[in-house]
Amino acid sequence: MIPIDTLTEQLKELAKKAFSADGIELLIGYQKGEDGKSKPAVFRSSEEVEKLVWDNQSGFNLANLAHRFRDKKVGILAQGCISRSLVVLLNEGQLNRNQLVIIGFPCQGVLGRDGQLHSACTSCQYPDPIVKDYQVEGTGISNQKDPLLELVNNIESQSMEEKYAFFAKEMSKCIRCYACRQSCPMCYCDVCFVDINKPLWLARTPDQQNNSVWNLTRINHLTGRCVACGACDRACPENVNLMYLIAKMNKEVKELFGYSAGLHLGDKPALNTFQPNDPDFFWGKEGA
Amino acid sequence: MKLFTITQQDWNRFLQTISEFVSVVAVEDHAHPFKEKLYPPHDTLFFYRKDTPKEKASIQEKKTLYYGIKPCDAKTGKLLALNFLSDPHPDPYFKAMTENTIVISTACDHFDPYCFCDQIGDSPSALNGADGILYTITSGYHLLVNHTWLSQQLQQFGLTPTEVENEKSPFDKGNVAYREIEPLPIQVLREKGLSTILNTALWEKVTATCLACGVCTFLCPACYCFDIQDLSYGRVGKRERTYDSCMFTLYTSEASGHNPRPSIKERWRQRLLHKFTYYPMQYNEIGCTGCGRCSRECPSKIDIREVIRDAAQSCE
Amino acid sequence: MPLNPVNNPYLTMPVRIVKVSFESEDRSLKTLELQLINEQDRSQFHYLPGQFIEFSIPGKGESPFGIASSPSEDVIRVTVNRTGYVTESIHQLEEGDFAGIRGPFGNTYPLDLMKQKRVIIISGGFAFTTLSSLLDYLLEHEEYNITGYDLIYGARNPGMLLYKDKIECWKQQSKIKSIITIDRETPGWTGTTGFVPTIVEQSDIRPDQAIAVICGPPIMIKLTLPKLLDKGFQKDQIFTSLERRMKCGIGKCGRCNIGPNYVCKDGPVFSLQQLEGLPAEY
Numbered sequence: 001m002i003p004i005d006t007l008t009e010q011l012k013e014l015a016k017k018a019f020s021a022d023g024i025e026l027l028i029g030y031q032k033g034e035d036g037k038s039k040p041a042v043f044r045s046s047e048e049v050e051k052l053v054w055d056n057q058s059g060f061n062l063a064n065l066a067h068r069f070r071d072k073k074v075g076i077l078a079q080g081c082i083s084r085s086l087v088v089l090l091n092e093g094q095l096n097r098n099q100l101v102i103i104g105f106p107c108q109g110v111l112g113r114d115g116q117l118h119s120a121c122t123s124c125q126y127p128d129p130i131v132k133d134y135q136v137e138g139t140g141i142s143n144q145k146d147p148l149l150e151l152v153n154n155i156e157s158q159s160m161e162e163k164y165a166f167f168a169k170e171m172s173k174c175i176r177c178y179a180c181r182q183s184c185p186m187c188y189c190d191v192c193f194v195d196i197n198k199p200l201w202l203a204r205t206p207d208q209q210n211n212s213v214w215n216l217t218r219i220n221h222l223t224g225r226c227v228a229c230g231a232c233d234r235a236c237p238e239n240v241n242l243m244y245l246i247a248k249m250n251k252e253v254k255e256l257f258g259y260s261a262g263l264h265l266g267d268k269p270a271l272n273t274f275q276p277n278d279p280d281f282f283w284g285k286e287g288a
Numbered sequence: 289m290k291l292f293t294i295t296q297q298d299w300n301r302f303l304q305t306i307s308e309f310v311s312v313v314a315v316e317d318h319a320h321p322f323k324e325k326l327y328p329p330h331d332t333l334f335f336y337r338k339d340t341p342k343e344k345a346s347i348q349e350k351k352t353l354y355y356g357i358k359p360c361d362a363k364t365g366k367l368l369a370l371n372f373l374s375d376p377h378p379d380p381y382f383k384a385m386t387e388n389t390i391v392i393s394t395a396c397d398h399f400d401p402y403c404f405c406d407q408i409g410d411s412p413s414a415l416n417g418a419d420g421i422l423y424t425i426t427s428g429y430h431l432l433v434n435h436t437w438l439s440q441q442l443q444q445f446g447l448t449p450t451e452v453e454n455e456k457s458p459f460d461k462g463n464v465a466y467r468e469i470e471p472l473p474i475q476v477l478r479e480k481g482l483s484t485i486l487n488t489a490l491w492e493k494v495t496a497t498c499l500a501c502g503v504c505t506f507l508c509p510a511c512y513c514f515d516i517q518d519l520s521y522g523r524v525g526k527r528e529r530t531y532d533s534c535m536f537t538l539y540t541s542e543a544s545g546h547n548p549r550p551s552i553k554e555r556w557r558q559r560l561l562h563k564f565t566y567y568p569m570q571y572n573e574i575g576c577t578g579c580g581r582c583s584r585e586c587p588s589k590i591d592i593r594e595v596i597r598d599a600a601q602s603c604e
Numbered sequence: 605m606p607l608n609p610v611n612n613p614y615l616t617m618p619v620r621i622v623k624v625s626f627e628s629e630d631r632s633l634k635t636l637e638l639q640l641i642n643e644q645d646r647s648q649f650h651y652l653p654g655q656f657i658e659f660s661i662p663g664k665g666e667s668p669f670g671i672a673s674s675p676s677e678d679v680i681r682v683t684v685n686r687t688g689y690v691t692e693s694i695h696q697l698e699e700g701d702f703a704g705i706r707g708p709f710g711n712t713y714p715l716d717l718m719k720q721k722r723v724i725i726i727s728g729g730f731a732f733t734t735l736s737s738l739l740d741y742l743l744e745h746e747e748y749n750i751t752g753y754d755l756i757y758g759a760r761n762p763g764m765l766l767y768k769d770k771i772e773c774w775k776q777q778s779k780i781k782s783i784i785t786i787d788r789e790t791p792g793w794t795g796t797t798g799f800v801p802t803i804v805e806q807s808d809i810r811p812d813q814a815i816a817v818i819c820g821p822p823i824m825i826k827l828t829l830p831k832l833l834d835k836g837f838q839k840d841q842i843f844t845s846l847e848r849r850m851k852c853g854i855g856k857c858g859r860c861n862i863g864p865n866y867v868c869k870d871g872p873v874f875s876l877q878q879l880e881g882l883p884a885e886y
Contacts, residue, residue, distance in 0.1 A: 035401040039589030042496040060588060065497060175329060177506045177533070182499035183587045195538045198689040204515055204530040205330045235587035237319075237503045333614045336662040376869075377613040377854035482863070485883050513858030516614075516851045520663040527614070527662075532857070539859050540885075542849045543667075543688030546822070548885040557883065562861070569864040 001108050002138040004055050011077060011103060012052050014134040018075035018101045019046040022133070027075040028065045030058045040065060059110035059118065061085055061231035063185035066095060073099045079107030079140065081120070081229035083129035084262025085185040088225055090131075091267050094188060097131075104132030106140030112234055119243045120230025123148040131265060148228075148247040155244065167212070173238040174211035176204070180232035180242060181218060186225045193217065219245050224253050224270030227262040290439045290449035295428035302445050306353065309441075310390065315356040321509040321581065322361040325354060326385045327368060329506075330530040333381070333516070337524050355392040359416050360405045360579040362393040364509035366417030370571040371512050390438060392420040392431075395464040402580030404593055407472045410578055413464040423464065472593055473600035474564055474574055480603035481565030484557070490602045491553040494560075494595050497588040500552045502533035504582035504592075510563065510575040513539070534558050560595060613854045616660045616704025617645040621697050622679060629763025632686050633730055634695050635672070637679040638705065649708065651675055652715065653738035654845060654873045657682065657707035658853045664693040668850045668868070671708065672733035672767075674740035680705070683733050683766060709853045710872050713738050713817060714843060715748065721813050724754040726828060728800045728820030732757060732766045734845055735819055739774065754809050755782040758800040758824075762786055762793050783807060801827040811837040819845045822886065829876065839877040846872050846886045862886060 002010075011029070018024045029052045031041040037057040042065065043049050054077065063085035066076050078086060083104060089095045106128050109121030127140030155163055178194070181187040193201045194214060202217075203210050219226075219242075226246055233242040253259050256279050259270040294302065303312050315322065365386055372382035396405075396412035405412060415421050419435035432452060433439045439449060484490055505511040515532035519525055532539055535555050541547040549555050567575035576592075583591040623637035640646045651671055659682060660666040667690040673681035686695045697703060713734075723742060727735050742750050755774065759765045765784065774780050785796040785803050796803065800820065809816070816837055818825055825844060832842055848860035848867045855869030863882035865871060 033589045034591045034594060035583075035589070037589060040497040060497075064499070175502075175506050175531075177502035178536075179499070179501035179503045179587050182501035191537075195536070197538065198543075198692075200517065200689070203519055203528075204517055204532075205519070205528060206530065207330065231587075235499075235501070235503075237507060237585040371858075372856060374855065377856070379856055380612045380614075482881050485881075512856075514851070514856075516666065516857065518663050518665050525663050529857075532859070534858065540849050542847075543691065548848065554883070554885065558861075558885075561863075561883075566861065566864040 001140065002106070002136070004108075007105060007136060007138075008053050008055075010136045011054055011105060012049055014103045014136065015043070015049045015052055015075060015077075016046040017134065018103060019049070022075070022101045023073065024075040024101050025072045026069060027052075027077075028062045028069070029077045030054055030060070030062075042069075054105070056109065056111050056117075059112075059231065059234045061183065061185050061229045063089060064183060064231070066100065067185060067188050070095055070099070073101070075101040075103060078102050078104055078129050078132065080124065080126040080128055080130070081107070081227050083131050084126060084227035085229060087130050087262040087265055087267075088227060088269070089185060089188075090265060091262075091269065092225075097265075101134070102129065102132045103134045103136075104129030105136035106138045109141045110234075112230075113236075113239060118230050118234060119148055120228055120233065123228070123247070126263070130263060148243055149251060151244055152248045152251055155248075168208055170241045170244075171212045171215060172208040173240050174206060174215065174236075175238055176206045176211060176214060177237065179235040179237060180215075180240075183231045183235035184222070185229075185231075186222055187218070215240070215242070215245065219249050222246070223249055224257070224259060224272075225261050226250060289452045289454070290433045290442075291452045292431040292433065292439075292442050292447045292449050293425075293428070294431055294442075294447060297428075298445075298447075299422075299429055299431075302442065303353075303355075305445060306441050310351045310353045312353050312355070315354050318358055318361070319581075321364060321507055321579070322354070322357050322391075323364040323368060323509050323512075325352075326365055326389060327372075327382055327512065330528055331381060333527045333529055335524065335526045351388045351390070353390040353392065355394070355422070357391060357393045357418070358396050358579070359393045359412055359414050359418070359421065360396070360403075360410065360577040361509055362391055362418035362421075363410070363414075363416035363577040365389075365391060367510045367573065367575060367577065368512050370567075370573060374571075390420075390435060391418045392422060392438075393418045394422045395424065397424065398465050399467060400580070400584075402584040402591075403578065404472065404580055405578030406467065407469055407593070408474050408574060408576060408578045409471065411464075412466075416577075472596050474576075474596065476600040476603050477561075477564040477596065478568045478574070481561050481599070483604040484561070484599050484602055487602050488553070490599060491557050494590075494598060495552045495556045498535075498552050498556060498590055499588055500535050500537075500555065501587060502531075502535050503585050503587065505533040505535055505559065506531055507581040507585055509577045509579055509581075510567075515539075534562070556595075560592075560599060564596065564599075613706065614852070616658075616706050617649070618642065619680070619703055619705050621699055621701045621703060624697065624699055627683050627766055628730075629761075633683055633764075633766070634686070635681060635683045636694070636697065637673075637681050638703070639679055640705075641702075649680075651708035652712035653741045654712040654734050655708040655710050656734070656853075656868075656872065657705045658709065658850075659684075659690070659694060660704040660706065661690065661693045661697075662704070665690045666706070666851070666853075667691055667694070668709075668853060670734035670737075670845065670872070672736050674737050674744060676741075676744055683730060685730055706853060709868055711870065713845075713873050714815065714875070715742075718742065718748060718750060718815050720749045720751065721815050722752045722754070723750050724756075724809050724814055724816040726756045726800060726804060726816060726818040726820070728758045728824040729760070729764065730766055731819040731821070731845070731847075735817065736767050736770060738817065739780075740770075743777070743779075750779070751813065753777075753780040753782075754807070755780055756785070756800060756803055756807060756809075757782070758785040758787065758798075758803065758820075760787050761790050799827075800824050801831055804828050805831045805834075809835065811835060811841060815841055815843065817843045817845075839880060840875050842876040843873055844876070844879075846874060848886060 027043040030038040033039040112118035372379040423430040563575035619638040627633040669682040851857040855866040860867040
């Protein structure tokens with residue numbers, strides 16, 4: 001893998017090129033914060049790009065900000081998961097490819113809140129950018145195993161009581177700050193269902209019951225759209241295990257529709273298309 | 289104020305003794321603000337039955353002694369009281385909770401990269417409105433007490449106190465964290481914060497990466513905003529209050545669709561100025577304890593110290 | 605420990621709905637007259653023009669409404685615009701139904717300042733409610749020695765004018781100079797037409813020994829204020845009653861602040877001078 005400093009230098013070079021050759025108005029990347037860790041940042045000139053960094057603390061999904069600045073021509077750093085997010089957003093008509101200059105690089109993985117390589121990264125199968133205009137050459141993280149899938153398989157083999165106990169414990173931690181939603185590039189709805197009070201779809205009360213409805217609804221809205229970048233899981237201040245729900249949902253989509261989100265430009269989201277041979281067991285039996 | 293010296297063993301025995309009168313709770317979780325104990329994330333205001341206008345409410349009466357709280361967190365009671373207990377309508381729920389609570393903090397022995405209590409004029413050994421504070425010494429603790437019942441109990445336990453004039457105890461630079469560091473320009477915001485109101489460039493810069501989630505406010509020991517909602521279960525129900533956040537769209541949006549704070553820029557301005565300009569204007573205290581949770585837990589790692597500096601710099 | 609309802613500002617006082625009537629032709633506005641049920645509540649409920657109540661329907665929630673009745677009346681009158689979840693439910697209430705109220709909350713119009721002055725009331729749409737209370741109150745209390753009134757009140761069309769019967773009575777009073785206007789010419793309307801800001805500009809209202817009170821939609825206020833300033837009104841002569849999303853009504857829940865002031869507690873009535881230099885979050 002490329003040394004972090006070299007990677008940062010190469011990203012800076014390409015970013016400056018995007019300003020001079022491609023005429024981007026701003027660049028979405030990372031810079032060092034007061035705590036010495038990297039944080040998302042918006043650079044408005046090639047001089048500002050001197051502050052650009054990438055390190056294993058760069059766990060914020062920048063595609064989120066691409067959506068925010070979609071009326072501008074922007075440059076954006078993207079490894080596998082961020083580029084996949086961009087692909088989903090492009091496929092959903094949320095971004096304009098001509099307005100994006102994608103600086104791709106192979107990903108070495110980012111740390112979770114516990115200081116360990118994040119579970120999304122240890123299960124990552126796509127460290128390299130899917131779409132890009134520039135590319136830093138090299139190899140990224142390579143995983144032989146998929147620990148998240150193993151966790152899901154393991155939970156699936158448990159009894160209903162055990163499954164529920166695990167789920168309930170995770171849900172009871174949630175404080176409903178919506179950091180998961182806000183850090184997710186796919187959660188771009190202008191008005192989220194929990195922000196409507198006429199009718200009040202969901203009580204604000206942060207108890208296990210309401211939190212379960214919140215999290216399950218969000219995960220369901222991400223079906224066939226989630227690229228498992230793990231930004232929501234890393235954003236959660238309460239360490240709710242969102243990755244296992246996401247992994248389960250992605251596994252279902254893969255098994256039912258043979259689909260993984262964000263791998264091809266021009267793909268239709270799995271739940272937006274109908275094929276005659278789509279599985280239909282969930283409709284229930286005739287006459288039942 | 290009275291100063292006691294107590295061994296670790298005696299302290300444990302003392303806690304056991306008083307547990308006859310109060311429930312004793314050790315606070316070990318510092319990731320969550322202590323405010324949750326005085327002002328829970330969701331709380332029932334009253335229960336109702338639909339067919340009658342009769343309503344009832346009750347408040348738990350159990351007295352609880354919490355110890356092990358960090359001094360920055362202990363300040364939560366003082367800051368929230370400024371809002372909740374202000375006239376002409378003091379909040380009866382908060383009042384009952386604080387009256388039923390004894391708070392003993394422990395002087396802090398380290399700073400992490402996000403701590404800044406010392407940069408806003410507090411210190412890791414300040415009493416900050418707590419009923420008592422423990423200073424760790426080799427043989428146990430020095431215990432500074434500002435609570436009549438508690439010091440009576442300590443004396444009955446067999447300890448002899450010395451009178452202390454004020455909380456500026458000799459322990460400020462002793463076994464507690466201490467560092468030479470430049471204070472934050474909070475005085476500038478206090479005096480001239482209002483001059484940033486129309487500074488769009490400042491608020492655009494500050495909010496470029498803000499996601500508008502509620503982490504900073506939910507975990508802030510000084511944030512108290514709440515929402516009120518009715519929860520119905522058939523013919524019965526309850527009116528409940530839950531934490532709310534000035535970072536959320538729904539917080540100020542009106543039924544007509546009009547929102548006086550339409551974007552994250554106005555909402556960040558509200559959050560910063562509320563803490564460092566409006567709160568001092570209202571109560572002569574800043575609405576911040578320097579605990580650093582808002583920056584520590586921010587998904588975008590926006591550091592409030594940077595924002596304070598940026599805003600102060602742009603003050604005219 | 606049971607809470608004493610007298611000391612608990614979150615508990616509601618039961619009221620009976622004694623009268624319900626449609627106030628506007630399009631049926632979006634309803635006026636309700638409420639009577640407190642408990643004798644104790646009645647004896648403690650005192651208000652002055654400008655203040656508001658929180659109207660509560662168990663299971664639905666609460667909404668704030670300015671009190672439109674005069675304190676001398678034995679009912680509490682509110683006019684409710686059907687816009688949200690709670691107001692929808694309030695519109696479904698019928699005579700004889702029960703509901704709850706909390707209050708009165710907020711400050712009042714600057715009654716003492718109005719003594720021996722001319723009072724200029726400028727209003728648009730259904731924001732006229734507390735101004736009606738003010739006008740009634742000042743007319744009832746001669747000790748204020750109001751030297752005269754100017755009333756400029758506008759609505760989209762004749763059907764949207766509030767309290768038409770009352771306006772007719774006020775028109776008979778020699779002390780009141782009234783201009784009732786609707787936005788555009790409508791068949792059957794013989795009165796003035798034109799938007800409030802224009803009418804204010806054309807009118808002969810003068811700032812000498814006068815207090816102007818202005819209530820209405822934000823855009824109307826925004827366009828009218830410069831006209832008043834042009835006419836020589838000082839910022840401490842102009843008062844307005846603000847509306848914000850509210851929950852607690854007592855300055856605790858946080859959301860309705862404008863700078864260091866809470867609209868529910870320090871307002872809703874502010875002078876233009878008080879709002880100067882604060883974020884225009886209204």
